[in-house]
Amino acid sequence: MSNVRQRAGLLTPAMAVIGVLLVLPLCLMAFVSTLERGPDGGVIWSRHTLDPYVQFLFERDLMDRLVLNTDYLQIFARSIGLATTTAVLTLVIAFPIALWMAFQPPQRRTFLLFVVTVPFWTNLLVRNYAWILLLRNGGVFDRLAQSTGLTHEPLNVLYSPLATGIGLVYSFLPFMILPIYVSLEKLDRRLIEAAFDLGANRWHALTRIILPLSMPGIVGGLILVFVPCLGAFVTPALLGGGKSLMIGSLIQQQFGQSRNWPFGAALAFVLLALIVFALVLHALRYRRLAGRLT
Amino acid sequence: MKRFGGGSVVALDGVSLTIRSNEFFTLLGPSGCGKTTLLRLIAGFETQDEGSILVHGQKLDGLPPFRRPVNTVFQSYAVFPHMSVEENIAFGLRMQRRSRSEIASRVKDMLGLVRLGGLEKRKPAQLSGGQQQRVALARALATEPRVLLLDEPLSALDQKLRAGMQLELKRLQNEVGITFIFVTHDQHEALTMSDRIAVMNAGRILQLGTPEEIYERPTARFVADFIGDTNLIEARRVASGRFRILSGVEVEADGAGTIEDEVTLAVRPERVILGAPGQGPLAGSIDQIVYEGTDTTYHVRLAPGVRFRVCEQNRGGARPRFNPGDAVSLSLPADAVRVLVE
Amino acid sequence: MTRAGDLWRFPGTRAAAFAVLAYLYLPIIVLVVLSFNASDSSLARWEGFSTHWYAVAAADGNMVHSIEISLTVACIATSIGTVVATLAALATARTRFRGRIAVEAFLALPLVIPDIVAAIAILLFFVMVGIQLGLLSLILAHTVFTIPIAYLPIRARLEGLDPALAEAAADLYATPWQSLRRIILPLIWPGILSGAMLAFIGSLGDVVVSYFISGPGSTTLPVYVFSMVRMGVTPTVNAVSTLLIAASASLLTLSYLLGRRFN
Numbered sequence: 026m027s028n029v030r031q032r033a034g035l036l037t038p039a040m041a042v043i044g045v046l047l048v049l050p051l052c053l054m055a056f057v058s059t060l061e062r063g064p065d066g067g068v069i070w071s072r073h074t075l076d077p078y079v080q081f082l083f084e085r086d087l088m089d090r091l092v093l094n095t096d097y098l099q100i101f102a103r104s105i106g107l108a109t110t111t112a113v114l115t116l117v118i119a120f121p122i123a124l125w126m127a128f129q130p131p132q133r134r135t136f137l138l139f140v141v142t143v144p145f146w147t148n149l150l151v152r153n154y155a156w157i158l159l160l161r162n163g164g165v166f167d168r169l170a171q172s173t174g175l176t177h178e179p180l181n182v183l184y185s186p187l188a189t190g191i192g193l194v195y196s197f198l199p200f201m202i203l204p205i206y207v208s209l210e211k212l213d214r215r216l217i218e219a220a221f222d223l224g225a226n227r228w229h230a231l232t233r234i235i236l237p238l239s240m241p242g243i244v245g246g247l248i249l250v251f252v253p254c255l256g257a258f259v260t261p262a263l264l265g266g267g268k269s270l271m272i273g274s275l276i277q278q279q280f281g282q283s284r285n286w287p288f289g290a291a292l293a294f295v296l297l298a299l300i301v302f303a304l305v306l307h308a309l310r311y312r313r314l315a316g317r318l319t
Numbered sequence: 320m321k322r323f324g325g326g327s328v329v330a331l332d333g334v335s336l337t338i339r340s341n342e343f344f345t346l347l348g349p350s351g352c353g354k355t356t357l358l359r360l361i362a363g364f365e366t367q368d369e370g371s372i373l374v375h376g377q378k379l380d381g382l383p384p385f386r387r388p389v390n391t392v393f394q395s396y397a398v399f400p401h402m403s404v405e406e407n408i409a410f411g412l413r414m415q416r417r418s419r420s421e422i423a424s425r426v427k428d429m430l431g432l433v434r435l436g437g438l439e440k441r442k443p444a445q446l447s448g449g450q451q452q453r454v455a456l457a458r459a460l461a462t463e464p465r466v467l468l469l470d471e472p473l474s475a476l477d478q479k480l481r482a483g484m485q486l487e488l489k490r491l492q493n494e495v496g497i498t499f500i501f502v503t504h505d506q507h508e509a510l511t512m513s514d515r516i517a518v519m520n521a522g523r524i525l526q527l528g529t530p531e532e533i534y535e536r537p538t539a540r541f542v543a544d545f546i547g548d549t550n551l552i553e554a555r556r557v558a559s560g561r562f563r564i565l566s567g568v569e570v571e572a573d574g575a576g577t578i579e580d581e582v583t584l585a586v587r588p589e590r591v592i593l594g595a596p597g598q599g600p601l602a603g604s605i606d607q608i609v610y611e612g613t614d615t616t617y618h619v620r621l622a623p624g625v626r627f628r629v630c631e632q633n634r635g636g637a638r639p640r641f642n643p644g645d646a647v648s649l650s651l652p653a654d655a656v657r658v659l660v661e
Numbered sequence: 662m663t664r665a666g667d668l669w670r671f672p673g674t675r676a677a678a679f680a681v682l683a684y685l686y687l688p689i690i691v692l693v694v695l696s697f698n699a700s701d702s703s704l705a706r707w708e709g710f711s712t713h714w715y716a717v718a719a720a721d722g723n724m725v726h727s728i729e730i731s732l733t734v735a736c737i738a739t740s741i742g743t744v745v746a747t748l749a750a751l752a753t754a755r756t757r758f759r760g761r762i763a764v765e766a767f768l769a770l771p772l773v774i775p776d777i778v779a780a781i782a783i784l785l786f787f788v789m790v791g792i793q794l795g796l797l798s799l800i801l802a803h804t805v806f807t808i809p810i811a812y813l814p815i816r817a818r819l820e821g822l823d824p825a826l827a828e829a830a831a832d833l834y835a836t837p838w839q840s841l842r843r844i845i846l847p848l849i850w851p852g853i854l855s856g857a858m859l860a861f862i863g864s865l866g867d868v869v870v871s872y873f874i875s876g877p878g879s880t881t882l883p884v885y886v887f888s889m890v891r892m893g894v895t896p897t898v899n900a901v902s903t904l905l906i907a908a909s910a911s912l913l914t915l916s917y918l919l920g921r922r923f924n
Contacts, residue, residue: 035752038745046805050786057785121677128669139917144685146909148866150883151902155688215397221384222391223411237401256775259868273777293778
């Protein structure tokens with residue numbers, strides 16, 4: 026399979042499918058974000074305007090002047106905040122289990138890996154729905170709290186940002202465990218033995234050797250959690266009750282009730298730009314990290 | 320004693336050793352003989368099922384590796400890839416919370432000792448294998464351990480570099496005056512570097528002695544066979560100091576025992592004297608001649624199934640003294656023949 | 662094997678690990694248990710074992726139709742995606758060529774881009790090109806996402822293959838095609854199978870993309886359930902969710918066992 030033409034032939038179908046059905050649409054989306062919205066939904070293909078991006082930052086007051094409108098910025102800030110919190114929380118929860126898994130005997134390791142991936146492959150919708158059953162008033166946790174006398178008020182957790190957070194952490198936890206586990210498993214055990222040998226106790230071995238050397242996995246996990254969290258749509262809709270708007274729901278609204286496709290496309294494009302920015306930052310950081318190791 | 324796998328495999332059995340301080344001590348044996356396990360027990364990475372390990376009278380049993388006055392140079396070096404040369408060497412000192420100025424001066428001393436001056440800011444990936452080896456050495460020596468354990472540290476280096484490092488290690492050991500316990504499967508390495516050698520096989524120590532004792536006076540068949548090249552001949556003791564190797568062919572050797580005993584005799588090929596027919600007591604013919612650069616080895620057939628290898632230095636050039644098929648004779652000096660216990 | 666002071670045990674990690682495993686499985690177990698609850702309130706009050714809600718789900722014509730749609734889409738998209746991904750993996754595995762990283766990044770794109778962005782981009786594309794939202798649009802969109810999912814395990818399997826095998830086959834007069842058919846494919850089929858299963862699970866589980874591009878009468882099961890859940894909790898959803906969990910868990914187990922047997 027060394028032949029260049031052969032390779033091109035083998036790659037063409039995959040590249041064509043992704044190119045035509047994803048990359049081309051993304052370009053189209055960028056194009057649509059510069060169009061004027063149609064009178065009753067849709068777009069006017071021939072009329073260009075930057076209004077969607079202006080709308081993101083400003084609104085027109087009664088005198089038709091542009092005034093700064095931070096509503097959408099706030100939604101973005103809230104989403105970024107939620108995604109960051111989720112990423113950090115999953116890291117805190119995931120690291121100990123990844124560490125424990127990595128130092129198990131090999132046979133048990135593959136089994137544990139399987140056990141951790143099963144929820145990961147379980148339908149996202151189902152996983153979120155299960156949390157509704159747990160969190161709703163009259164649900165499992167509520168009943169438990171009331172019957173143990175912990176509280177006599179309804180819990181009122183469901184349809185709150187807290188519920189969204191719980192759901193997001195739960196949904197994306199495997200995304201964090203797996204890359205950290207992989208980097209810990211690859212870690213040369215003799216480096217840790219050498220640290221012990223030179224007088225490092227467990228804490229020092231952990232902070233000076235294991236943590237720095239598992240950085241690629243940790244950063245990878247943070248990215249893998251942060252990116253989908255930022256665009257999360259199902260979890261806020263189901264568990265947050267759509268009360269505090271997130272980017273995902275905002276975009277969806279433009280294609281639903283608001284029927285403002287150009288604005289929706291612009292929002293999606295800004296989200297994409299944010300993520301590309303995060304990824305580039307990661308790539309640069311990673312290169313520095315790799316530079317430090319070489 | 321050390322057992323692995325739920326007690327079914329005994330990795331070390333009845334090993335009892337006293338290593339003198341400031342000694343260059345080598346554990347020599349084939350892979351799987353238990354030498355690395357013994358080293359890991361001393362370092363504290365594994366625990367023995369029975370018995371004790373003492374360093375300078377201090378019991379190490381139950382102490383984790385980070386509380387033992389023993390440091391290790393790993394086979395793969397295990398130099399921390401995210402730390403500079405300097406940071407690697409300072410690691411153990413930092414763990415012991417030595418003062419900043421002391422760390423700086425120790426690191427400087429160590430860099431000088433292993434001749435890595437000027438490379439302190441480098442990362443391990445920017446160093447050659449030999450240089451990484453030196454970092455590992457300096458790192459292990461920096462905290463002045465009582466004992467330095469070296470787990471086949473030279474096996475990853477190429478031949479030339481290895482010879483250089485052998486001398487270097489020996490020099491270092493003289494300079495720092497620390498007990499070195501060196502593990503290797505390379506008999507040449509063991510012979511050149513060690514003060515004393517313990518030859519191990521299947522979890523036991525077979526012979527303990529100076530390189531000269533081990534090579535010249537092996538007591539076990541395994542030791543004679545494993546170290547250097549040896550002619551091993553089955554023989555029957557016919558009188559005190561006399562052994563019959565073929566009907567009518569007897570040799571003399573030291574070693575008392577019961578008459579009619581079946582024994583194995585070991586003779587180093589370079590100790591056998593090869594001559595024209597009639598010159599020596601054993602008659603044979605040349606089967607094969609192998610030219611080996613510095614030496615030539617003659618394969619001499621005495622009787623069907625009884626062969627001797629004779630090694631001669633090529634003092635007079637590459638020209639062999641005999642040709643295949645030539646009739647020759649062999650003589651075995653009495654002090655060259657070792658009687659082995661099984 | 663005993664180890665000195667259990668060096669490799671970091672205190673607390675074991676307890677933390679079990680807590681996390683409990684956290685991961687608790688919601689799923691609660692859901693499965695409640696799906697067999699006889700109570701019609703779907704509250705957490707156990708009123709006896711019953712498969713009643715499965716019967717109710719089976720009687721829901723819309724739901725059954727959405728299951729049919731989901732399975733059709735998943736089967737076709739997975740088949741196309743797996744074949745395409747296998748070809749791509751054959752081209753990229755075990756070789757170094759210029760642009761390899763770019764190609765791999767391109768192939769991973771569907772997984773990197775947030776699904777909501779991909780969903781509206783594809784929606785706009787279909788509207789502009791004039792493809793009716795329905796079965797066809799679903800299959801096309803799902804195919805895009807099955808490619809990277811299937812690609813990764815197949816490539817991993819190929820990477821693990823001794824390159825000398827193909828060379829040995831060529832040496833013994835096999836043409837590239839014969840070597841592929843007789844040597845490579847038989848050796849990587851566990852990878853292909855596990856890639857296909859993961860792709861199938863992925864397609865079956867997709868909510869966001871399907872939500873935007875399924876037209877009237879072509880709702881997939883997750884989209885149907887999504888709209889039901891937004892209306893409120895009904896015990897039927899418990900039953901259907903349990904079925905979805907069973908489907909993905911059994912496929913995953915199969916792929917795990919396959920992997921264990923062939924590694």
